[in-house]
Amino acid sequence: MPAFWPLNAPADNADYTWLDLRGPHYALGQAQGRQTERFVIPAWWPAPPPLSFAADCARQIGELHPPLLDELRGYADGQGLAYEDVLRGVCRQTMRLRARPPYPEGGCSSLAVVGADGQVRVGRNYDFHPVQRVRQRLRLTPEQGRPSVGTRGSVPGGRYDGVNDAGLFICLHVALSDEPAEPQPGIPFHLLPRLVLETCARTRDAVELLTRVRHLHAFNYLIADATGDLAVVEAHPAGARVAAQGEPFAACTNHFRHPDMQRFQPGRRHTHSQQRLDFLHSQSAALQAGAEVLSALSDHPSGLCGHAGGHTTLWSLSANLTARTIAYARGAPCCTGFEALPWPSAN
Numbered sequence: 001m002p003a004f005w006p007l008n009a010p011a012d013n014a015d016y017t018w019l020d021l022r023g024p025h026y027a028l029g030q031a032q033g034r035q036t037e038r039f040v041i042p043a044w045w046p047a048p049p050p051l052s053f054a055a056d057c058a059r060q061i062g063e064l065h066p067p068l069l070d071e072l073r074g075y076a077d078g079q080g081l082a083y084e085d086v087l088r089g090v091c092r093q094t095m096r097l098r099a100r101p102p103y104p105e106g107g108c109s110s111l112a113v114v115g116a117d118g119q120v121r122v123g124r125n126y127d128f129h130p131v132q133r134v135r136q137r138l139r140l141t142p143e144q145g146r147p148s149v150g151t152r153g154s155v156p157g158g159r160y161d162g163v164n165d166a167g168l169f170i171c172l173h174v175a176l177s178d179e180p181a182e183p184q185p186g187i188p189f190h191l192l193p194r195l196v197l198e199t200c201a202r203t204r205d206a207v208e209l210l211t212r213v214r215h216l217h218a219f220n221y222l223i224a225d226a227t228g229d230l231a232v233v234e235a236h237p238a239g240a241r242v243a244a245q246g247e248p249f250a251a252c253t254n255h256f257r258h259p260d261m262q263r264f265q266p267g268r269r270h271t272h273s274q275q276r277l278d279f280l281h282s283q284s285a286a287l288q289a290g291a292e293v294l295s296a297l298s299d300h301p302s303g304l305c306g307h308a309g310g311h312t313t314l315w316s317l318s319a320n321l322t323a324r325t326i327a328y329a330r331g332a333p334c335c336t337g338f339e340a341l342p343w344p345s346a347n
C-alpha cells in the first residue's frame, strides 16, 4: 500500500456496470459478488477496524433491516471472501484519507424542487477524485423491502443516491467536520441511503430513521418524496438534526447549517460548499417556475459542475418523482448525455 496514492490519476477504466437483480437478499449479494470485480478496500481509506467494532456495527444494521446482512454474506460468498473481512471493509472508522491531499473541499451538490405545476424534481452531482473507479448503477427487487434504483461506490451493499418504488429519493454528501477521537460503532454512511430506500416510503420515515440511528460518519442527506415533502438531515457520530424541511425547495452541499451542528466544524471555512449552496438557492424561484434542473447542475462559476481534482463530477442524476423517471450521466452534466434507467418496481 503506497503512503501516497495518486488521487488525481485519471480513471480511464471507470466502472459504470449496470445490474438489474431480483430475489432474496443473499442471492442479490451473491450475484453482485460474482458479477463485479474483487472487493478491495480503496487505497485512500484508513485501515479496517477490528472485527469486534465491525460486529457491533453489523448488530445495529441488523436491528434496522436484517436482510442487508444476508446480502453482505452472499456478496462475500460470491467473491470467495470471508464475511468478516467484507464487514470490516464496509465499516470504515473515519473519513480521514490515508493519502494526501486531505479530503477535497469540493464535493457533491443536490437540489429538490416542487414546481408550480406540482411536479417534484431532484438533481444531484457526485464529485470526487477520478481515482474512485466504482460507480455502479443497480436496480434491486428484493423479496423483503422496497425495490430501488441507485448508484454504488467503492464498497458493497451501499447506495450514494437513488429512488424507490414509492417515489422516495435520497442522496448523501460528506460533511467536512471534526471527528470523535475514539470512533464508536454505528451505521456506515453508504448503508443509510440503502436502508432508507428499502424500508421507507415517505420523507418523514427517512427523517425519523436518520435522526434515530447512531451515525458512524459525518454526512448530510437530502431527501424528497413524490408528495413534495423535502428535507435535509445533517448527521454526525454525536447527533443528527433536520436542517431544512417544509419548503418547496431544498439544496445540500458539504457543510452543516443547523446551529446545533456548528460545534463539529470549528474554524473550518466552507467557501466552496457555501458558494454552491448559495447558487442553488439563487435558482430556487426559476426552478419552481419550471427551469431545467440540468442547467443548475451544469453551472461552472459556482463550482456546481466539477472538472478537476477532488471536485470532478463522476456522475450526475436527474429524476422526476412525479413522472417516475430517473436518468444518470457518466460524468459532468455539462458535456455528458443522460441515460434513463428503469424505475424500480415490484412487478
Ligand SMILES: [Zn+2]
Binding pocket: 298, 300, 305, 306, 307, 332, 333, 334, 335
Ligand atoms: Zn461542466
